[in-house]
Amino acid sequence: MAIRERLSGNEATAVAMKQINPGVVAAFPITPSTEVPQYFSSFVADGVVDTEFVAVESEHSAMSACIGAQAAGVRAMTATSANGLALMWELLYIASGSRLPIVMACINRALSGPINIHNDHSDSMGARDSGWIQIYSETNQEAYDNMLMAHRIAEHKDVLLPVMVCQDGFITSHAIENIELVEDDKVKAFVGEYNPEFYLLNKENPIAVGPLDLQAHYFEHQRQQAEAMKNAKKVILEVSDEFEKMTGRKYGLFEEYNTKDADVCVVVLNSTAGTAKYVVDQLNEQGKKVGIIKPRVYRPFPVDEIVDALAKFKAIAIMDKTDSFNAAGGPLFSDITSAMYAKGVFGPKVINFTYGLGGRDVKAEDVEAVCNEVLKVAETEKVESVYNYIGVRE
Amino acid sequence: MAYNFKEAVKKPERLAGGHRMCAGCGAPIVARQVLRALKPEDHAVIGGATGCMEVSTFLYPYTSWKDSFIHNAFENVGATVSGAEAAYKVLKKQGKMEYDTKFIAFGGDGGTYDIGLQSLSGAMERGHDMVYVCYDNGAYMNTGIQRSSGTPKYADTTTSPAGKVVPGKQQWRKDLTEVVANHFIPYVAQTAPMGNMKDLYEKAEKAIYTPGPAFMNVLAACPRGWRYDTPDLMEITKLAVDSCYWPLYEVINGREYNITYMPKNKIPVADFLKAQGRFKHVFKKGNEYMIEEIQKEVDSRWENLLKLAGQA
Ligand SMILES: Cc1ncc(C[n+]2csc(CCOP(=O)(O)OP(=O)(O)O)c2C)c(N)n1
Numbered sequence: 048m049a050i051r052e053r054l055s056g057n058e059a060t061a062v063a064m065k066q067i068n069p070g071v072v073a074a075f076p077i078t079p080s081t082e083v084p085q086y087f088s089s090f091v092a093d094g095v096v097d098t099e100f101v102a103v104e105s106e107h108s109a110m111s112a113c114i115g116a117q118a119a120g121v122r123a124m125t126a127t128s129a130n131g132l133a134l135m136w137e138l139l140y141i142a143s144g145s146r147l148p149i150v151m152a153c154i155n156r157a158l159s160g161p162i163n164i165h166n167d168h169s170d171s172m173g174a175r176d177s178g179w180i181q182i183y184s185e186t187n188q189e190a191y192d193n194m195l196m197a198h199r200i201a202e203h204k205d206v207l208l209p210v211m212v213c214q215d216g217f218i219t220s221h222a223i224e225n226i227e228l229v230e231d232d233k234v235k236a237f238v239g240e241y242n243p244e245f246y247l248l249n250k251e252n253p254i255a256v257g258p259l260d261l262q263a264h265y266f267e268h269q270r271q272q273a274e275a276m277k278n279a280k281k282v283i284l285e286v287s288d289e290f291e292k293m294t295g296r297k298y299g300l301f302e303e304y305n306t307k308d309a310d311v312c313v314v315v316l317n318s319t320a321g322t323a324k325y326v327v328d329q330l331n332e333q334g335k336k337v338g339i340i341k342p343r344v345y346r347p348f349p350v351d352e353i354v355d356a357l358a359k360f361k362a363i364a365i366m367d368k369t370d371s372f373n374a375a376g377g378p379l380f381s382d383i384t385s386a387m388y389a390k391g392v393f394g395p396k397v398i399n400f401t402y403g404l405g406g407r408d409v410k411a412e413d414v415e416a417v418c419n420e421v422l423k424v425a426e427t428e429k430v431e432s433v434y435n436y437i438g439v440r441e
Numbered sequence: 442m443a444y445n446f447k448e449a450v451k452k453p454e455r456l457a458g459g460h461r462m463c464a465g466c467g468a469p470i471v472a473r474q475v476l477r478a479l480k481p482e483d484h485a486v487i488g489g490a491t492g493c494m495e496v497s498t499f500l501y502p503y504t505s506w507k508d509s510f511i512h513n514a515f516e517n518v519g520a521t522v523s524g525a526e527a528a529y530k531v532l533k534k535q536g537k538m539e540y541d542t543k544f545i546a547f548g549g550d551g552g553t554y555d556i557g558l559q560s561l562s563g564a565m566e567r568g569h570d571m572v573y574v575c576y577d578n579g580a581y582m583n584t585g586i587q588r589s590s591g592t593p594k595y596a597d598t599t600t601s602p603a604g605k606v607v608p609g610k611q612q613w614r615k616d617l618t619e620v621v622a623n624h625f626i627p628y629v630a631q632t633a634p635m636g637n638m639k640d641l642y643e644k645a646e647k648a649i650y651t652p653g654p655a656f657m658n659v660l661a662a663c664p665r666g667w668r669y670d671t672p673d674l675m676e677i678t679k680l681a682v683d684s685c686y687w688p689l690y691e692v693i694n695g696r697e698y699n700i701t702y703m704p705k706n707k708i709p710v711a712d713f714l715k716a717q718g719r720f721k722h723v724f725k726k727g728n729e730y731m732i733e734e735i736q737k738e739v740d741s742r743w744e745n746l747l748k749l750a751g752q753a
C-alpha cells in the first residue's frame with residue numbers, strides 16, 4: 048500500500064533521495080533548495096542512509112565532488128538553485144561529457160542580477176544545452192516521482208547522462224501538499240543496485256577519466272553524446288511505463304490537458320500549469336476551446352511528439368518563465384517554433400508570453416488573459432504581437 | 442622502513458614513459474617519486490588539475506597513469522578527489538571494497554595557489570584521507586608562462602614581463618605551505634626532487650600513509666619558464682634548496698615543525714637566480730637592489746621557519 052503523506056517539494060525530494068540511498072551527496076546551501084541537504088544530512092546523522100554527505104565549500108565543489116564520486120563508482124547526487132547552478136556551469140558540461148549519470152534536484156530560482164530568491168526558470172533554462180536531461184515537475188508528487196525515475200534513465204546503458212529534476216522554488220519546494228509515497232522496498236527494487244561497467248575504484252581494471260581530447264576524437268565523442276540524448280527519449284518512456292505499473296501514475300514526455308476538443312493551446316512548464324488547469328476548466332465551461340500542454344521532458348526535446356500534438360491547433364501561446372534577452376522570445380518558444388518549422392507544420396499561429404520573472408505572482412487572471420489573447424488570434428487569424436510580457440508594469 | 446635508494450627504484454613504475462612533458466622538466470619526476478612511495482599492493486585513485494602534467498600524460502586515447510586517474514577541471518582537483526574518497530568510504534562501510542585504495546591529487550601552482558585554493562582548502566578542512574601534491578614550477582606554464590601567486594618577485598613572465606619601467610613580477614610569493622599548515626591537518630610537507638630523492642620519497646610515504654588529509658608542496662623546475670638548460674634540472678633544484686629559497690621541512694598537525702634538510706653552507710640566493718633566464722634583468726647594472734631585496738626576504742622567511750622549528 049502506498050503511503051499517504053503531506054510533504055513540501057523539498058522534503059519530498061529529500062525523502063526520494065533517502066529511499067534511493069546514494070553513495071555520495073555533496074551539496075551547498077542556497078535558497079530555496081537548502082532544505083534538501085538539510086533534510087538529507089539529518090538522515091545521515093540518524094543513520095537511516097549509508098550515504099557519505101560531503102558538506103562542500105561551494106556548488107563548484109559540490110558538482111566537482113559528484114563527478115569524482117560518480118566516476119569512482121557510486122551514485123552521486125546534489126541539489127541547488129540559481130547562482131549555485133551557475134557556479135556549477137563548467138562542471139555540468141564535464142559531467143555530461145564524461146557520461147556520468149549524476150542526478151540533481153534543481154529547485155528553480157531566478158538568476159542574479161539583481162539578486163532575487165524567488166522562482167523563475169532562468170537557472171535551469173540557461174543550462175538547457177549542457178548535456179543534462181531535464182525533467183520538469185508541476186507538483187510535489189511529480190518532483191518526487193521524477194526523482195525516483197531519474198537514476199533508471201540516467202544509468203541506462205544507451206543513455207549514461209546526468210539528469211536534472213526541476214521544480215518551482217517556494218511554489219512547490221516550500222508548499223506542503225498531499226503526496227503518495229512509494230514503499231521503501233519497492234523503491235529499492237525499482238531503482239536497483241548501481242553496478243557501473245567502468246569505475247575508478249576498480250583495482251582489477253583501472254581507468255582514466257577526463258582526457259585531453261583534441262581534433263582526432265573530440266567530435267566523435269560529442270556525436271556519441273548527442274546520440275545518447277536522442278536515446279534518452281525512448282528510455283524515459285519505458286521507465287515511465289514501468290513506474291506507472293508500480294504506482295498507477297502515468298507520465299509521458301508532456302501532459303495534455305483538455306486538448307481533445309480545443310482550438311487553441313497554452314504551453315507552460317512546472318507549477319504554473321496547475322494554475323492554467325484551473326483557468327482552462329472555467330473557460331471550457333464557458334465554451335472557450337482552450338487546452339494545455341505541459342512539457343515534462345525538456346531535454347531531450349520531444350520534437351516529433353510535441354509537433355504532432357500541436358499541429359491541429361489554430362493558435363498556440365507559449366509561456367516562458369525566463370527571458371532569453373535575445374529580442375526573439377524565450378527558450379520554450381524558440382524550441383517549439385523551430386521544431387514546428389523543421390517538421391513542416393505552419394498552420395498554427397504562435398505567440399510568446401514571458402511571465403513571472405523573479406517570483407512575480409502569476410494569477411489566474413494572468414493566465415486567463417493569455418488564453419483570451421490566443422483565442423483572439425485564432426478567431427481573427429491575425430497576430431498583432433509575437434513577443435509579449437504578462438504581469439509586468441510597462 | 443629506512444629509505445633505500447636501490448630498493449625504491451626497483452619498485453614498479455606507476456607513471457609510464459612516453460608522456461609529452463619537456464626534457465628537463467621537474468614535474469614528472471615529482472609524480473614518479475610520489476607514486477613510488479605507494480605500497481605495491483595498494484591501488485591509487487589519482488586526480489590531476491588541468492596543467493602541463495595533466496595534458497601531457499593523458500592525451501586521448503593514451504594514458505601514462507597505471508593507476509586510476511581522473512582529470513576534471515583546472516581549479517577543482519581537491520574537490521574531485523574528495524568526492525572519489527567519499528565514494529570509497531561508503532563502499533568500505535557497505536563491505537564492497539576488498540582492498541585499500543589511496544587518493545592523491547596533483548595540481549600545478551596555478552591550480553593550487555590561485556584558482557584551486559578554495560577547492561584545496563575545502564578538501565583539507567573536511568578531513569578526507571587524501572594527499573594533495575602541488576608541483577610548483579612558479580607560473581602557469583601550460584598556457585605559456587604567466588605569473589601566478591607562486592611566482593617569485595621580479596621573475597620575468599608573460600604577464601609580468603620585465604619591461605623598461607616595470608622589472609618583472611612586483612609581488613612576493615605566497616607561502617602556500619604555511620597557508621595549508623594553518624589548516625592544522627595531520628601532515629604538511631615542503632620538499633623537492635633532490636639528490637637520491639630521499640626527502641621527497643619519505644615525505645610522500647608519510648603523507649600517503651598518515652590517516653587524514655596531507656599536503657605536499659614540491660618544487661618542480663621548468664626549463665621553459667625558468668630558462669635553464671635541460672641537463673641542469675638537478676643542479677638548479679639544489680641551488681633553490683641550498684639558498685633557502687625553498688627550505689625542506691614538514692609540519693605535523695600544524696604545530697610540530699621539522700626542518701628536514703639543513704644546508705651546510707647557506708649559499709647566496711643570487712646563485713640560484715643567476716642560473717635562470719627569467720632573472721636575467723636583475724643582474725643588470727643598477728638593479729643590485731633587487732637581488733638585495735630578494736636576499737632579505739629569503740633570509741627573513743628562513744629565520745621565521747627556524748623559529749617555528751625551535752632552531753633559531
Ligand atoms: C577555468 C579555467 N581557466 C583557465 C584555464 C586555462 N589554463 C589551463 S592550464 C593553466 C595554467 C596551469 O598552470 P599551473 O597550475 O601552474 O600548471 P602548469 O601548467 O604550470 O604545470 C591555465 C591558465 C582553464 N583550463 N580553466
Ligand code: SF4
Nearest residue numbers: 462463466493663665
Ligand atoms: S613547459 Fe615546463 S612545466 Fe610544462 S612540461 Fe615543459 S618543462 Fe614541464
Ligand SMILES: [Mg+2]
Nearest residue numbers: 549550580582
Ligand atoms: Mg605552474
